[in-house]
Structure formats: structure tokens, C-alpha cells
Amino acid sequence: MTDTTSTITDTSEAGLDRVMAAAEAAAPVFGGLRPAERAAMLRRAAAELDAAADELVPIAMAESHLPEARCRGELARTTFQLRLFAETVEEGSYLEAAIDTADPDWGMGPRPDVRRMLVPLGPVVVFGASNFPFAFSTAGGDTASALAAGCPVVVKAHPGHPRLARRTGEVVAKALGDAGAPEGVFAVVFGQETGRRAVLHPRTAAVGFTGSIPGGRALHDLAASRPRPIPFYGELGSLNPVFVTRAALAARGDAVLSGYADSFTLGSGQFCTKPGVLLVPEGTGLEALAADVAGRAASRLLNERVTEGFETGLAELTGHRVTEVLVRGAAAEGDWTPTLLRTDAASLLEHRDVLLEECFGPTSLVVTYTDEEQLVEVAGALEGQLTATVQAEDGDAVAARLLAVLTEKAGRVLWNGWPTGVSVTHAMTHGGPYPATTSVLHTSVGTTAIRRFLRPVTYQSVPQPLLPEALRDDNPLGLPRRVNGAPEAG
């Protein structure tokens, strides 16, 4: 067993000041590195994290109650992500380098030579999530994308896994330093008040956050209230509804229902992409689903705070007059078995303020509809979502309209799949309208997550030797660029 008795004290106000000053001092040096140099640092961090797996995984298991295989897989995802961002940095199109050469005949009057690229914002404060202690925490997606962008990172450690945060931070900081990164480029700080101070700190340039709606909203408001407001990228909550057509149910009902049970119970229902609602036709036989769910093993939730939030939300759902409890989950010695509920579409719409709210943990709500038109109606009533899923068959008349409405509501729209499990790829979006996120223009997963930590700068008539290398005529970095509105000839 790992040691759980040692306590970690909150970072002092002076300590945070020192960390932020060091991050700011590191910013121009780190941001000014060549792509290959920064990529090498990201790869070194990945390698050292992989090498520390046997030390880190047990700490993660002890602090998060997640099983070993899950922790090892998540760490692999984390280091894969760092390496993918290293590739992104080297490839260089993320800089959006563009050159408009001087043009005396430009339609609105003579145009000077203007050259644009993206530059790093400066120190980024990252609030990790409890449910993914590796991939969405200390060295997770926000950290990887901010470092890739060239921004120093200060992580506010999640109180659910402080020892893992500290140790992960040590490994990453040492790896970056060993690879030549400047002092101050990465640090971990502790304490809730420290987190508030970090959002308000004058040297902070942006914030990445993964967590609850109330917590994220409070920090969002704080960031907006600063004398100098800064971008706040909060990934908050999502219901992740799944819409099953009659035809899909008829063609593969058993597979749909067991896939649903797998998805909503994955990680004890503690995924931000957990399907919280499944819409199926009235008359769908739910006995096998209920038996399946009732037979699932109990598991410990992440921590006391998650458990309390789950118990409160669950009581509200199970006690609601329009819900029927199909499977009543139970807690034994802190382990929970999953709960399955049912209502109908009309009741869902009538009580949307309660029933369309996320309940983080092992529970989900089956909603029966009488008319497929109700699927479109429920879709239209949704708030912003990370994901929305359609289970349908070719030729389903409702599918196209459903996809159109869900495109307006969600960052990711799935067909005949399950929302849990977000692949880290170039074309991924893990985002969406509020309250899925506080910043609808962006994703927190996938290579385009880097865009959150960059801003455009244009150089007008600056001589070649004084231009950043990315914008010089001879393109010494070999970047993909646009010249006068079109891709530059190789």
C-alpha cells in the first residue's frame, strides 16, 4: 500500500507569487523555442511519465479508487497525448503562418507587407479533474496543449489526488528541465484558495478547467471579473443523451441496451461523457436491461465529495414523482451498485430542470417515447452537451432532422456508438455550448485544443532579419503557410 498519511499543505500566497513570477519569466524563453526543441521536451515528459508508471499507478489507485488496468491505460493515453502534441508542434500548421506581400493594386488601396502568426498567450493555470487523474489532470490535455503552444503551466492540484498531482508534477518538471526547458515552465500548487488566487493573479494569461458546473462557473465569473479579463476554458457538465429510433431498437435492441449499460456504468458512471439519458420507444422490454444492470458489480466512487454529490442527485431522481426506479443501486462499505430509472418523454420535458441535469455517478434514466417526433422535441429542449448520440438504421426518416438539431446542441454527434471514450485525434471535439463548456469555440481534447492558448500577431513591413523565423521569406522552419490567401508552394 502507498502511504496516505503524509499531508500536503496549501501553497502560500507568497509561494504562488513566486511560482507565477517564475512562469512569467519562463514564458518568452519557452515560447521562443524552435518547434523541434519544444517537441523534444514534450516527448521527454512522456517518456519519464511512462518510466514512472510503476510508481504513479499505485498512487492513482489509492487516491482515486480506480482499478489498475484503467490507471495504466489512462497513463498510456496521457503520454500518447503528449507525443501527439509534439508531432503537432513539429508539423507547424497550428501556427497559422500567413504572409500577404505588399500589393499596390489591392482592392481597397495599396497594401503593405503583413505577416501573421499565432504566439503563446503566457502562463496558463490548469485545474485538473478528479475522474481522470492522469489524462485530464496534472499532465493531461490542458497541460499538454498549453505546453505545446509554448505557455508555461501552473497546475492547481486536484484535492482528490494531491499526492499523485505532486509526484506527476515532479516527474514532468524534472523531465522538461532535463530536456532544456527554462526554470519555472511547470509547477503544481495546492489549495482551493490558491486556485482562486491563481485565476485572479495578474500574471495568469488563461485558465483551463475540468470539473463541475458550479465550480467552473464560479471560476469563470472570477476570470471575467478581473481588471484584465482572461480566457477561461471550462469543461463542465453534460447529460450525453442517446436517441434510439424504433427501427434501431427492432433491429438490434439487445445490443443497444447492453451497450448502454456498459457505457453508463463505465468507470462507475464517472465519465463526463456518461450517457445520462436513453430514449427508447414505449413498449421496449427493459427486463433484461434491468437484470444486466442489477448484476453489475459495486465500486467505490472517486472521493467523498463526488459521493456526496451523487447521493444528493440520486435522491432527487429516485424520489421524483415522475420517475420509476427499475434498479435501485445500493451502497455497501462505500461501494455503489448502479441505479436505473425510467420516465416518459412528456414527463422529461415537463420536469427538464431536474431530469435533464447531469448526475455524476452510476445512474442513468431510460425515457420512453410514443412518437419519434418526441426525439426531435427532446433534442430541441437540451442545453449544451459534450456529446449527443443517435442509434438509428439506414433510411430512418427522423435521423437527418435529429442530427441537425443535435449539431446545434453538442460538440460531438455520434452515430450508432457510445459517447464514453474520447479518442485523441486531429478531428476530435470535446466541447460544446454552455454548460458543456464555458467557451463554445474550442475543444479540450484533440490537437486543435492548442488553439486555446495562442493569439494572433501581425508584423507589418518588418525587415527579414527581425521577423520571427516562421514568417521569413526563406521559411527556415519549413512550415506550412498561406501566402496571399493560398497555400504556399512547397
Place this chain on the structure above:
Amino acid sequence: MTDTTSTITDTSEAGLDRVMAAAEAAAPVFGGLRPAERAAMLRRAAAELDAAADELVPIAMAESHLPEARCRGELARTTFQLRLFAETVEEGSYLEAAIDTADPDWGMGPRPDVRRMLVPLGPVVVFGASNFPFAFSTAGGDTASALAAGCPVVVKAHPGHPRLARRTGEVVAKALGDAGAPEGVFAVVFGQETGRRAVLHPRTAAVGFTGSIPGGRALHDLAASRPRPIPFYGELGSLNPVFVTRAALAARGDAVLSGYADSFTLGSGQFCTKPGVLLVPEGTGLEALAADVAGRAASRLLNERVTEGFETGLAELTGHRVTEVLVRGAAAEGDWTPTLLRTDAASLLEHRDVLLEECFGPTSLVVTYTDEEQLVEVAGALEGQLTATVQAEDGDAVAARLLAVLTEKAGRVLWNGWPTGVSVTHAMTHGGPYPATTSVLHTSVGTTAIRRFLRPVTYQSVPQPLLPEALRDDNPLGLPRRVNGAPEAG
């Protein structure tokens, strides 16, 4: 003379509700058009505005006190901008279409087929500026980029040119409608309280604003306070400092000083890119500059509110104990001649809270330095700027460091030019850290301004016929796309 007696009443709350409902209803139709269809609408609006020049220009002159040549030039810029966005829409790379095909061997585990593109946000509310009644107002850059993105636009008319706003709006709305755009895609509303309501309106998806720091900040805070926060793109204030090295002054002092006088008096000093501060070596002869400025003609400011703000700011500057008045501008029958002030770099830094604030109107401050190191020091003390300019010679030792610091402070960095006059191009940035803007990631001028009104959506495993055309295998729209992280082979 044009009729200035007719009054325009504020839009009622119910009237705004109707406009916003119509905009929301138009959003999916307008956003779902093919690129060529939306481009044709933008071109039709440009053509009809050009055709209405002889009607619109006199209204603009009467309401803004700007001369005819300036108004005609600005209208030409406005319609050029609409046509450039039409090209941008047709070219299609702004959609950032990306396809990652399914990959069972993907490094973090099997990857499904995921396809990403940008989609319009929904209805955008635009607050135009008074100082550019065409190019930054009703049919200006915010409107053009939002329409190009596929978003309906509701313009809150600037009170400085209500009749021009109304008539411009009529021309644009009719042109869009004649070209086949859905009802509700463009409207103009009136009244300050209407503007506040529009920012808070549940159907509003984003706001574009050009104006003062206090006004913009108040609306920014309102947008952030909504139950569903929305992006607020405010372009607020800027000092636009110009740093002149000893060598530049020695080599071409006369040209630098007369260029400065031209730039800061352009449009009666009512450009957001007006150089408010010019740093020159101590001992620089300022007599010719003072004579030049003193000889400049008087001109009427935009409106009563601008005049009042200018008088207050000017009194603060001229009455400050560390400033010397080189040329005292005077008002005669409402027309102002320019004011020129002087101080030294140490005093500027000591009283930066007053002296580094924008004073909108015909005045500027010459700052003398004893040591070129003070240029870097002043640059480091700046808040966010739209522009920063270096006047220097090849081989100037301070230039590289100055450019590096200014890159952190400004959206556009100029070399041996003047900041007034912002070309509309692909690589332009008209933006910068707060308070230059409230949204440091973006520009309000240039084709990338479209990015402000788009959000990413990813489709996972969606069958070909149900995918948006932009993401289908056969690429029916002929878009530039990225496939598996690299540009798609043509």
C-alpha cells in the same frame, strides 16, 4: 442638406424579441446554405451598397461630420470587405474541415471515424462604432464576418449615425433578401437599453462591439453574467505608441515627425489606431513639428459625446503637472484644432495611469528619452495595444528587443510605418491583449475575423449521406481539408 429632423424611436422590448426570434429562425437555413450561395448574398449586399453611395454618403457626412472623400473611401472599403469575405467563404479553408478515418492501430487504442468542421454560432449582435460609420458599423467588419460565417446579424445602431444605420440596414436587408437569404437574417435595432437587452437576450449567441473601454467593459461583463455566457468580442481602446530610435531620428527626422503629425491628426484623431504617444530622443527639435501641427485645419468631432470625452481627457493631459503644451488646440464653433503635448520618459512611467490612457480625438504626446533602454522600459509598461510601431534603422541594437516586448503587448507590430489605416487582408490582425480587446485570441479585421462566429463540431461514425457535404468522402464542395493530420491530396 439631408433631413435631420426626423427622429428614430427606440426599439421596444417586444420589437427586439420579434427580431431575435426571426434571427434564430433564420439561423439554420442561412447557416446551412452552400458556400457559393452565401457568397452571392454578400456580393449582392456589396453591390447594392455601392449603388446607394450617392444616397448614403450625404447621410454619413451630415451625421458624422466626416468629409465626402473620406466617406466615399470608407464605403468602398466596406464593400471590398464584403466581397473579400465572399471569396473567403467560397475558398472554404475557414471551415477547417478535417477527417480522421477509422484506425484500429491508433496509438491510444482503436480510433473511430471522426470528422470535424466549424459551424455557425447563431444570431450575432453587432455594436458599430461612431468613428467609421460604414467600415466598423452597420455593414462593417463584424457584420460582414458574422454573415460570412453563416450567422444572422442584429445591429444595434450607433446613436451617432442613426439615420445612416437605418438606411444602410434597409439596403443590406433588401439585398440579402433579393439574393434569397431567409427572412430575419439581418436587422437593425435602436436604443441604448435595447442594446443591453440584446446582449442579455437568450437567443443571442455572440456579440461584436467596437467602442470605448467603459462601454465595452460594461457589455462584456453583462455577456459574462448571463445564465448562458456568450462570446463578447469587444474592440476597445489603444494608445498605439511609436518608438523612434536615435538612428531613425538622425536619418530621417523630418519625415518621421511629419508622418507622425499626419497620422495622429487623421480623421481628427478619431482613429482607434491613432498614435497617442511618440517616443523620441531628448534634444529632438520639435519646433517644425509644432509649427506643422499648429497649421493644421480645424475640424468637427464626430458627435457631442465624443467631444465631451475629448474635452475631459484633453483637460487632464494639458493640466497635468508633468506635461508641457507644445501646441494648444482650440475649439471654434465646435471645430477643434489639434493639440500637441510633451513629457519625458521617466514622468510618463511615473504617471502612466493618466498618460498611458487613450484620449480619443486630435491630440498626442511626444515623450523624450535619454537612453534607448527607456524604450524597452516603456514598452514593458504598456497595457494591451491594437498596434505598436518601431521607427528604426537597420542595425539598431535596440530594435530586436523592442519588437520582442511589443509582440507581447500588441496585435500588430509595425516597422517604419504608421498605425492608422488598417488594410483588410488575410494576414491582418486588428486585436490585442486587454484593453485593446476583450478577446485576445481574435481579430476584428481581416479574413480570419470569421473565426469568432464559428464553433467546432465532430461527427463520429456518421454515414456518408447524413454527413454535411463538407465532410463527405467525395468532397462535393471541393473544400481544402485535412485527412489524418495532413492536407488532403487534391
